[in-house]
Amino acid sequence: GAVVSQHPSRVICKSGTSVKIECRSLDFQATTMFWYRQFPKKSLMLMATSNEGSKATYEQGVEKDKFLINHASLTLSTLTVTSAHPEDSSFYICSAKPAGANHRAQYFGPGTRLLVL
């Protein structure tokens, strides 16, 4: 149980294009999903908290117009990197927290490697 998928797993795009990354909880409902960014050999940095049916909460320094987040259902959140540039190249990973107060862990997706040329 508690499986989270991400699509695509790897994407290469040209500078200036937009890229959409999907995060799905496959066997549970998640009212809250989180988006992280990880640079090579570094730790995960939280970008934003995605809440179903409401606007995402962005961490300080993260441009909300650059990284658009939509959490339209209890099993799907999307991250769109708009007008991507080479500095946006990174590993993006989402996590989902099962609905219900008793769940402790967040479950992570396998991540998406983005390379912007």
Add this chain to the structure above:
Amino acid sequence: AQKITQTQPGMFVQEKEAVTLDCTYDTSDPSYGLFWYKQPSSGEMIFLIYQGSYDQQNATEGRYSLNFQKARKSANLVISASQLGDSAMYFCAMRGIQGAQKLVFGQGTRLTINP
């Protein structure tokens, strides 16, 4: 503000030996949770173990145990009988009662198990 510190960038251990990965934390929340995740080279984050700040006993999950010392604000991960498949990055993380329960991660420790 919450902070997690992992002071060991890398650890090298012989197969079948036990290994301890250090983690210290700082928080002003009266209640919090501590987590350990494993990240193999494929990139996925695998949940290993959880310790609640009010839990009376140290958490254990198979070969993983958490040495929780609340007064010292430490939550070290102990892996017994290490295996080659344990080679990976290991991250300690904390979640407080504030801030939508987001996780704050440490810098990570790269563990290498030698045959």
